[in-house]
Amino acid sequence: xxxxxxxxxxxxxxxxxxxxIIFLVVFSYIPLAGxxxxxxxxxxxxxxxxxxxxxxxxxxxxxxxxxxxxVTFNTIYLNALFIIFEMVxxxxxxxxxxxxxxxxxxxxxxxxVFLPYFISWVVVGYMAFILFNNTDGLINSVLNxxxxxxxDWYQTPWVWPxxxxxxxxxxxxxxxxxxxxxAITGFSADYYESARLxxxxxxxxxxxxTLPLLKPQIIILLLLGVGxxxxxxFGMIYGxxxxxxxxxxxxxxIDTYSYRxxxxxxxxxxxxxxxxxxxxxGLIAVVSFNALVRKIDKDSRLF
Amino acid sequence: xxxxxxxFLVTALLGLAITLSGCSGDGGNASGSNKSGENGAPSLEPxxxxxxxxxxxxxxxxxxxxxxxxxxxxxxxTQVKFTIIDFADLNQKTNVMLASGESVDxxxxxxxxxxxxxxxxxxxxxxxxxxDQYGPNVKETRPQQMWDANKINGxxxxxxxxxxxxxxxxxxxxxxxxxxxxxQPVKTYEELKAYLYAVRxxxxxxxxxxxxxDDVTYSWVNWLIRDDTSVNIRPTNFAGASLMLYYKGNDGKxxxxxxxxxxxxxxxxxxxxxLFVDKVMSQDVLTNxxxxxxxxxxxxxxxxxxxxxxxxxxxxxxxxxxxxxxELEAVRLFDLxxxxxxxxxxxxxxICIVKTSKHKERAMMFxxxxxxxxxxxxxxxxxEGVNWKQVGxxxxxxxxxxxxxxxxxxxxxxxxxxxxxxxxxxxQKYTQFITEADNFTKDVMTGFxxxxxxxxxxxxxxxxxxxxxxxxxxxxxxxPDEYFAxxxxxxxxxxxxxxxxxxxxxxxxxxx
Numbered sequence: 001x002x003x004x005x006x007x008x009x010x011x012x013x014x015x016x017x018x019x020x021i022i023f024l025v026v027f028s029y030i031p032l033a034g035x036x037x038x039x040x041x042x043x044x045x046x047x048x049x050x051x052x053x054x055x056x057x058x059x060x061x062x063x064x065x066x067x068x069x070x071v072t073f074n075t076i077y078l079n080a081l082f083i084i085f086e087m088v089x090x091x092x093x094x095x096x097x098x099x100x101x102x103x104x105x106x107x108x109x110x111x112x113v114f115l116p117y118f119i120s121w122v123v124v125g126y127m128a129f130i131l132f133n134n135t136d137g138l139i140n141s142v143l144n145x146x147x148x149x150x151x152d153w154y155q156t157p158w159v160w161p162x163x164x165x166x167x168x169x170x171x172x173x174x175x176x177x178x179x180x181x182x183a184i185t186g187f188s189a190d191y192y193e194s195a196r197l198x199x200x201x202x203x204x205x206x207x208x209x210t211l212p213l214l215k216p217q218i219i220i221l222l223l224l225g226v227g228x229x230x231x232x233x234f235g236m237i238y239g240x241x242x243x244x245x246x247x248x249x250x251x252x253x254i255d256t257y258s259y260r261x262x263x264x265x266x267x268x269x270x271x272x273x274x275x276x277x278x279x280x281x282g283l284i285a286v287v288s289f290n291a292l293v294r295k296i297d298k299d300s301r302l303f
Numbered sequence: 304x305x306x307x308x309x310x311f312l313v314t315a316l317l318g319l320a321i322t323l324s325g326c327s328g329d330g331g332n333a334s335g336s337n338k339s340g341e342n343g344a345p346s347l348e349p350x351x352x353x354x355x356x357x358x359x360x361x362x363x364x365x366x367x368x369x370x371x372x373x374x375x376x377x378x379x380x381t382q383v384k385f386t387i388i389d390f391a392d393l394n395q396k397t398n399v400m401l402a403s404g405e406s407v408d409x410x411x412x413x414x415x416x417x418x419x420x421x422x423x424x425x426x427x428x429x430x431x432x433x434x435d436q437y438g439p440n441v442k443e444t445r446p447q448q449m450w451d452a453n454k455i456n457g458x459x460x461x462x463x464x465x466x467x468x469x470x471x472x473x474x475x476x477x478x479x480x481x482x483x484x485x486x487q488p489v490k491t492y493e494e495l496k497a498y499l500y501a502v503r504x505x506x507x508x509x510x511x512x513x514x515x516x517d518d519v520t521y522s523w524v525n526w527l528i529r530d531d532t533s534v535n536i537r538p539t540n541f542a543g544a545s546l547m548l549y550y551k552g553n554d555g556k557x558x559x560x561x562x563x564x565x566x567x568x569x570x571x572x573x574x575x576x577x578l579f580v581d582k583v584m585s586q587d588v589l590t591n592x593x594x595x596x597x598x599x600x601x602x603x604x605x606x607x608x609x610x611x612x613x614x615x616x617x618x619x620x621x622x623x624x625x626x627x628x629x630e631l632e633a634v635r636l637f638d639l640x641x642x643x644x645x646x647x648x649x650x651x652x653x654i655c656i657v658k659t660s661k662h663k664e665r666a667m668m669f670x671x672x673x674x675x676x677x678x679x680x681x682x683x684x685x686x687e688g689v690n691w692k693q694v695g696x697x698x699x700x701x702x703x704x705x706x707x708x709x710x711x712x713x714x715x716x717x718x719x720x721x722x723x724x725x726x727x728x729x730x731q732k733y734t735q736f737i738t739e740a741d742n743f744t745k746d747v748m749t750g751f752x753x754x755x756x757x758x759x760x761x762x763x764x765x766x767x768x769x770x771x772x773x774x775x776x777x778x779x780x781x782x783p784d785e786y787f788a789x790x791x792x793x794x795x796x797x798x799x800x801x802x803x804x805x806x807x808x809x810x811x812x813x814x815x
Binding site: 046057064065067126129133152154155242243245246257259261262263265266267268270 | 394398425516517542590766767770775781
């Protein structure tokens, strides 16, 4: 009853939520039914219901080979690196931008750090190739000219988590910093004024006012990141690493791995099995991270 | 010339007459087996066909397509829309298109892509009836042996596209560079290597050799093995052109490379490793992001494997714009002794009608239309009198650098295909050799296709293991002494299961 009253009272607000809800239903809830395919021998000619149930058979190719541990680890490890470093750099950028008083300068910097977000991963892949390749790569040319030993970048697996993380920071830290900056500009000026009256320095203002006030935004961004920690960024990894087997030990993620396994077979059910695995693990990750947040700070939890 | 125009006029008039009589006669009696394929346009509802093919758009793509659609509109009230996909994305994109049930009517597929698996999973329509009813020209332009050899489990899931019984292939090198380096014309692999090393030592900044690691077929070892008629090793197609399971000679046996470590393949692997270490093979062979042919035309690479017997004129024109006097020549290692090469008479490319298509009849009518000489020429060479002109019965002369929009992706057949008038005699010798079925020994595996379903888990697994090592080993980027053992340790058990299943299917096939 109270809910109904609330619905009537705030009908305008609720109306505005409708497009978002429709989007979620169409693209997130209805596809949940697709998980069924993971347990069927799906044939397009027989349809979803006509195809046979096969139990866990579709999971066999993934779990009966020890590679699944490696790619799962890579996925989590790379995503953790991305989430942490993106957040740290986004925070730094947001805090610094907030301190800039010259409007035109602030705007320029804001645009410059935001810009890479719009470059497609395919293009980034080409850029990386121009930088790191062995024939006429920019970096090796510089190394050679300054008398240093050139490095076979594309044959050196251990450097790629670093390169990928740097690329991610360059590409999306600016984007997240804009979100944080939007929150910062909303903070009441009263806090800062009274702190300044008490003689707080700029660093102290950041440390004791801005950061604590930003906590909810940071936690939500982290939670969203953790929710997708089992989904490798296919566009990124495939765009930059491609089919270079030498780099797989450190860069192959669940998505690129299953793509490679199944592109010859084109099997729907087996790819659904992988997605099912990722969804379940993602769900576990979100629930446990949320529980952790609840313990630390009850008000910032998502649910 | 005059004669051909006349012939065209006569067919056109005849077509018109049939069309008219079809309408004015007793209504919808325009029978399906109408030879010229013109089934009274007005009675057909308007349809736009979606066609997905690999390749790239030429400069005059729009003009040719407009002419195609003009003719189609008049003849069968049909429009056609091409989606042209770059080869590098072909596998991924077609997979997704089929899997997601996107509305596509005609799609290109091939044994080296995923024809067998897609067909066995029911993505493609069985064509026998459609061919009988709507595709007389499609049928007649291909000999019966071709239809027989290109069935999958006894059914026709795609129209075979090809005009020869094996692929054309050669290695393009630079004639001008070779002459600068004072080398004689290259006839053997040893001479080719001498050329490559000479290019390296000339310090011109040009990479001597670039194979194509993203497509296993173009891996250097695969490329060399194909032309070695002393062993007749060929891929089983259980995982593209991978040689990890191969046939050898004509004994109907499936060989496992982990088990045999076949000396011919192994020595080639060691050989290409040496090329890589000596910096003859591009150091970026595994990561290279541009098309090897393109890089060669930009004067960055001195040799690339190519699927033709002779360098096309357009290539040489393009190269000359980059380097003055630049000229390509083809090194052909193909064995011209009759009977030495095996053929399963299988075509490399197919055009398929998608099961979910709503316009299957029209799609076949369009194919039939495309397999008539005047339309075939338009699609392949462009507009007559502007882009090309006819010479003799089976040749053509280019008038400018533009050509048509599709060929081997849609309608290529031995009956209607024309040869370029400027093809040199030597190249012609090769191209004509491979169009004669009698020059080939029949492969015992002719007509066999592997059904991977019983071992799909193993195939998927092996694909990921192979992805780590195959291209690296077969193009020299990985040290065989170290990495082959790793490859073997990871892949041996899985591959053996696939081998057993494949051998069972082969035995069952041969017993029939």
